[in-house]
Amino acid sequence: MDKLVIRGGNPLLGTIRVSGAKNAALPCMAAALLTEEPVILENIPQVRDIQTTRNLLAAMGAEVELGYGRAQHRTTIQCKNLAAPEASYELVKTMRASTLVLGPLVARCGSARVSLPGGCAIGARPIDLHIKGLERLGAKITQDHGYVEASSPRLKGAEIVFDKITVTGTEDLLMAATLADGETVMQNCAREPEVADLADLLNKMGAKIEGAGTPTIRVQGVAKLHGARHRIIPDRIEAGTFIIAGALTGGDLNIANCEPSHLGALLRKLEETGVKTVTSGDSIRVMGDAPFRAADMVTEEYPGFPTDMQAQYMALATQAEGTSVVTENIFENRFMHAQELVRMGANIKIEGRRAIVRGKTPLSAAAVLASDLRASASLVLAALVADGETIIDRVYHLDRGYENIEEKLRGVGAQIRRIGEMIPPRNRRVTDRSAHGQTV
């Protein structure tokens, strides 16, 4: 199992390029199920979740070409004959977002069999709202042996009101509604930029969607969708992670190829703590001159402060003068990183959904354990300022959502290296030509 070894103390100086957004690429790859024509997606990040989604689609019978050559970072997906419209437990248990195939499969094939995702480190992660929405569209749903089966000769447009705001729930049902008979109006939708990016792709494929990115989305169903080419938006969470890295290390870091308008809540919160950032075009420059001031933070659905940046913000809060109260409103168990930060010297007390962070406390290197994707990022940030050499184990969590993070950080002066048996596949051209994905 790979580990990252990081020696703290170096200010990060120079430019880091942000990759495409994993959480936009995943639904966009699932959208290819809605047509038998090729869908070409560019700016695809080279991360594990993309490989998992490629395997998932190939197992259904899709042809998936995925290349990361210099000019590429591109995937071409063609779902001509979907011999097996299902997502097995083996695949879904490694990536909950596999449930994004549920809506497209029912809409395209008239049936779907998808393993229930089960919980994960950060919470129960149910998909009851996805299921309720599909039932509203006329799908017949059964659940047994850990699988959900959905079927409908043709979905029918309907009114859907989400009891809770759900990102992949909004995306799943948005995809299903594009091929339904008649109009679908969805209320209380997620407004994340990744939802709007998916809608952008679907409209390029011939869908008729209005209001994506707002709480109310209207979809006029069509009979068929066609292929399209689409460039995935930059990853706002990767960008936010590197902004905090630049601030924490007292560096002068330029985050290039990002979309500053997706980072409003984070930039406002960082300004409260005294972190200086300058935005120009698709770049954000961060100059870290401590001391930082403590500032309370509450995670909310977009455009509020993103839960996917909560762990990274907590690392910054350990270096701020004063007490910061971090409140996690989205997931019930997303403080796993706190105990690891405490082992490095942080002063954090957990009280239900609140973490009370008292700073500034010097951090010292330790052997720590990554528990989930964003907790791992928080430990990397802490290690960049800790005294000594930190070893982070189970970095496969990090590889799910950060492309070549050690190369990117080393390129701006971090002392970071990976040890272990496996280096992520690089520039390997992988083409699946059959339902069982004989990679070539």
Ligand code: EPZ
């Ligand atoms: C998406 O997960 C993201 N994943 C998550 O990013 C992100 O943390 C989350 O949205 C919140 O922004 C992808 O986009 C692939 P939700 P998702 O449905 O859609 C409850 C990362 O680090 N809920 O918006 O699964 C749920 O339990 C990952 O990149 C139901 O109760 O999250 C949670 O409390 C982690 N029933 C809340 O809603 C449902 O049917 C929000 O979850 C669905 C969700």
